[in-house]
Amino acid sequence: WWLQTVAIVGSAGMIIPVVAGTTNFLMTFKGSWHKLSGSYTLPFYLIGIIFYFTGSLQGTAEAFKFTNLVWHFTDFTVAHSHLTMYGIICFMLWGFIYTVVPRLTGKEPPQITVGAHFWLALIGLLFYTFPLMYGSTLRGLMWMEGTKSFIESVELMAPYWLWRAIGGSLMWLSHILFAYNFYVMVKKKEEIEIPSSPKDILNAKVAIDNQEVTN
Numbered sequence: 410w411w412l413q414t415v416a417i418v419g420s421a422g423m424i425i426p427v428v429a430g431t432t433n434f435l436m437t438f439k440g441s442w443h444k445l446s447g448s449y450t451l452p453f454y455l456i457g458i459i460f461y462f463t464g465s466l467q468g469t470a471e472a473f474k475f476t477n478l479v480w481h482f483t484d485f486t487v488a489h490s491h492l493t494m495y496g497i498i499c500f501m502l503w504g505f506i507y508t509v510v511p512r513l514t515g516k517e518p519p520q521i522t523v524g525a526h527f528w529l530a531l532i533g534l535l536f537y538t539f540p541l542m543y544g545s546t547l548r549g550l551m552w553m554e555g556t557k558s559f560i561e562s563v564e565l566m567a568p569y570w571l572w573r574a575i576g577g578s579l580m581w582l583s584h585i586l587f588a589y590n591f592y593v594m595v596k597k598k599e600e601i602e603i604p605s606s607p608k609d610i611l612n613a614k615v616a617i618d619n620q621e622v623t624n
Contacts, residue, residue: 413474420472427465434458449523453504456531460496467492479549484566484573488541495534495580503530503587510594518590526586533579536572544569 435458438445445451467489470476480486503526511517548562 417472417474420469423465423469427462427469431458431462434461449518449520449527450504450507452527453500453507456527457497457501457504460492460500464489464493464496479546479553482552483545483549484541484569485545485549488538488545491534492538500530503527506591510591514594516594516596518593522586522590526583526590529579529583529586533576533581533583535576536579537576540569540572540576 438451438455445455471480471485471489507518507523544566548565551557551562551565
């Protein structure tokens with residue numbers, strides 16, 4: 410038990426670097442919050458920071474013995490993993506890609522599809538995780554009571570799994586939009602063939618004249 414207790418103390422101690430790290434992140438926005446409304450990259454970073462804070466605190470809460478008994482063998486851990494890995498890593502990575510790639514290629518993605526990517530991913534993640542955490546808490550408490558059969562706990566989760574499917578579908582759609590945005594940023598520009606010889610120039614002029622006559 411002493412090893413478990415030391416682990417719990419260590420998990421609780423994680424609150425200090427998490428709060429410090431979140432504060433450092435948010436301080437970079439100091440005096441620039443108004444820029445959020447005019448940027449399609451900053452919201453990705455901000456959401457990543459928010460999920461870093463909430464996901465890390467959630468991980469600390471899961472370390473305590475009672476909460477671990479309730480949540481450990483349920484889909485709560487699945488929701489927590491998505492809240493942290495997807496909410497932190499993916500959103501931060503998307504923000505980084507949308508920041509760096511246009512500077513390398515000189516081509517910006519359409520803001521409307523970037524916005525759709527952001528909102529579909531965010532809403533999908535919330536639909537995926539929060540119902541799953543709530544339902545898993547009820548399921549864990551049901552197991553601890555010991556008065557219900559296992560199949561009843563499975564039936565209990567059905568509506569929450571439906572929400573997970575809806576959220577996952579929205580997340581999947583957001584990935585399609587991201588793939589499109591990335592393609593727009595890196596696709597090769599069409600090369601314009603410039604006529605070099607007098608014959609090519611004459612042919613080009615004839616083609617233009619014919620097009621004007623047709624129009």
